[in-house]
Amino acid sequence: MSITLENTSILQRLRSETHASHDALEQNEFNQALTAGHISAEATRRFLAKLYGFLQPYEAQLSLHTFPAAWEVAHRRRAHLILEDLQPTSELPLCPDMPPLRTWPQVLGAMYVLEGSTLGGQVITRQLAKAGIATRTYFTGYGERTGPMWKSFCQLLTEAANEANQAEIVQSAILTFQKLHAWIDQP
Numbered sequence: 001m002s003i004t005l006e007n008t009s010i011l012q013r014l015r016s017e018t019h020a021s022h023d024a025l026e027q028n029e030f031n032q033a034l035t036a037g038h039i040s041a042e043a044t045r046r047f048l049a050k051l052y053g054f055l056q057p058y059e060a061q062l063s064l065h066t067f068p069a070a071w072e073v074a075h076r077r078r079a080h081l082i083l084e085d086l087q088p089t090s091e092l093p094l095c096p097d098m099p100p101l102r103t104w105p106q107v108l109g110a111m112y113v114l115e116g117s118t119l120g121g122q123v124i125t126r127q128l129a130k131a132g133i134a135t136r137t138y139f140t141g142y143g144e145r146t147g148p149m150w151k152s153f154c155q156l157l158t159e160a161a162n163e164a165n166q167a168e169i170v171q172s173a174i175l176t177f178q179k180l181h182a183w184i185d186q187p
């Protein structure tokens with residue numbers, strides 16, 4: 001039996017089709033400095049502010065959709081953690097070019113990207129701790145619940161995906177990575 005895209009699991013497809021985007025995003029200035037061991041508190045603040053500019057409008061769009069309780073959407077809101085880290089004295093700039101989050105498959109694809117970023121957050125928070133940088137509330141995220149929250153999201157996503165919506169979910173995940181990347185790289 002030949003394996004077609006239709007019977008490949010949604011998670012496998014997302015992972016393989018966004019792999020290059022993830023790698024590209026990992027090359028951002030903040031992560032390069034972090035990996036090279038010369039990260040500064042100021043660069044961390046700049047990166048957090050960028051992430052806020054994307055997460056805030058994303059979460060606002062998410063709140064226009066109705067989710068069954070199992071999705072724990074209120075709990076998955078994290079933009080406010082960045083405000084705790086930054087305590088900004090003025091409004092932070094918001095990304096003007098967000099991926100469309102109108103349809104359910106579009107929402108699922110974007111959620112895959114933003115929920116998946118909590119996994120990288122665990123790596124980042126350890127590196128920041130080593131560097132003595134205290135603004136780690138956002139990157140710590142769900143803390144010890146990171147693994148279970150990701151597992152539960154993957155389960156719900158798998159149940160929500162079907163042959164008819166798979167392509168749109170994957171397309172939205174790719175677009176979300178691209179828009180996030182463009183926003184992060186914008187000076």
Ligand code: HEM
Pocket residue numbers: 011014015022025026031112113114115116117118119120121123124180
């Ligand atoms: C905001 C930028 C980022 C986004 C949106 C993002 C997104 C994702 C996504 C969607 C996944 C899930 C992949 C899967 O299907 O298993 C993932 C996993 C992961 N990411 Fe990132 N990521 C980001 C930045 C980073 C950075 C900077 C690092 C490195 C410090 C990193 C390290 C990881 C790791 C270690 C995993 C888990 C891989 C595995 O268990 O197989 N990520 N990320």
